[in-house]
Amino acid sequence: MNNLNTIVDSEKRSLEDKLAWVYLINLIFYLIPLFIGSKPIWQIVISLITLLPFIYCYFWAYRSPKKKAIYPILAMIALGIAITPINTGSLSLFTFAGFFIGFNYSLRTAFISLIGFVSLLAAITFILEMNHYNFITYGGLLIAGVGLFGVAERKRVEAHCRAQKSKAEISQLATMLERERIARDLHDIMGHNLSSISLKAELAAKLLDKNQIEQAKLQLRELNEIARDSLSQVRQTVSGYKHKGLSSSVMHLCQTLRDKGLSVSLEGDIPQLNPKLETQVILSLTELCNNVIRHSQADHCSLTFSTSADELTISITDNGKTAKIIEGNGLKGIRERLKGFQGKLDYMINQQCRFTITLPPQKIS
Template sequence: MTNTPLQLEQKLAWVYLINLVFYLIPLFITPYSSWQIILILAVLVPFIYCYFWTYRCNFRSAYRPIIAMLVLATVVTPINPGSISLFTFASFFIGFFYPIRVSVFCWFGVVVLLFLLNYLNQFNNLYFPLYGTLLVLGVGMLGVAERRRYHHKLKEQQSAQEISTLATMVERERIARDLHDIMGHSLSSIALKAELAEKLLAKQEYQLATTQLQELGQIARESLSQIRHTVCDYKHKGLASCITQLCHSLRDKGIYVELIGELPKLPARAESQLGLILTELVNNILRHSSASQCSITFREQENTLFVEVKDNASASPFIEGNGLTGIRERLDSLGGHFSYNLEQGYAFTVSLPLQGATV
């Protein structure tokens, strides 16, 4: 198991910057000169740089942008008490990257800094340090909660990886056991009969040697047939297993998946082809769609199976590529049809006759 470095996800990084509105509120309340307004706004440029710098850091290097943010907040405080907002960003990152004992020590240092700034700048009351302390501790605990959520998610991913690895090992052992059971006896028999035929030929007992060679050929053909059936079983995982894997892939990308209806019972060939068709449709969603929701619906009507794969992405006309062409060819061989609708997202429908699907 590898140790993944603790690192923030950047998915909602821009959204969190909305908290900087509290930094700008004093501009609408207190009169400032032009150079003060320019300075207040100018501080945001290096601060935002440090903010995104933190997202690229792990716990070993995060202290650098955190210290830089604290310095910027300290420098701008004499002009703009809204710098409390900047201190809260730093406290969140402290809570996320460092253990609780280290975080508490750092928060205490930030709180002391707030009271010191209040004293040095001779603010009229204790609003700045008291309100700042409340925010530093509150937002800092949010960082701790985010850290725990991250660790929980990481453990789930590692557990899933371990389960997948274990399943792979079990499958390999099963394949090795099956091949040993199939081929072990057959190869021993082939070797024995080949050796016996060689001895009979040496004694010029051609009739008996021919019999042994015929039996040898029969054993080889039976072994080949057994191997083909075994390989076919390995390739055919079943529709239920295929659907489960596709749902996992969609959820891993953050797409909500809903399965509607019951999985049909189909002949092996039709089930295999349907699995390949659904794999192609889901892969198109994973590669090209911006959907956040997806549904896979199974419905039987008048001896026909209808399967619909639908998502909520903004749909636009497209040119069919090799993937959709391949889907039509697979369905043609089974007597099925393929269609799609772009009115409300992408909706692809596969219809497959239940009678005659045993081809």
């Protein structure tokens, strides 16, 4: 359960921070009472100033782990209590605190907190001698609704985290099975051949000891053939492991980008290439996608395949904040890979960053 809580905290920071500013639109209900009737300027100014520490506490609560979330929640409640005599829109501040209580704590704790909120609103109404009880009834219902939304959001995040954990376990199991398959294949390929190499080397040594040179040479030639055949089989096997095909590799790269928080669009038909060129294109796309993840600070990336009578074009476009590109070993390596197939790599920075791989038609199978 502790691991799940850690994952939940991490998930909350990575996903919810992007929407944090959007949720603050609910503060409009805090501002509305300031413009109803004639309010002194000092009340408006104090109400607006109060928003500064509240927004700080709001983001503090978003980024706090479960065990420490109580501190910003209590700070938001304290700010709501302090501003209520001046602005009854403080109910909006209480609802934010209710959401974080529902998100971070159990349904039982949220229910007890709701009772506490209603008691707090009743105490405020009594102390300030308010003439209406809408502050209690409307406020209690509003906080309860938002708190339940927080509980639902926590359940959603926990379910997502469990799914991610299950996906990681499946991936780990698949990796273990793949390792076992590789070990089995290499054993099947090399087991008999290595035994033959050992026997022929031992036989050649005995023949040399008996000065039977021609027979020893024959055994050594056969040993050499077995070694060359073994090397060829190993290369073919390893090449088969590394080469999954362009379509499969592109899908894997798209999923990797999504796992890093980017939205991905794939356009055009993925072409069929000859194996040697396909391998170099896969390596080049992998390098470019890794650059997007490491350097671009983008949240969207598109991969586009376009085939014409004159050329094949593959473009990777992101909406990151790249101002300048300094070519390192990665981009130089891509140019060298493509050069052997008369291909080239270009890039353009405008409002977006676009890398384009261009290949001549005679290299497309």
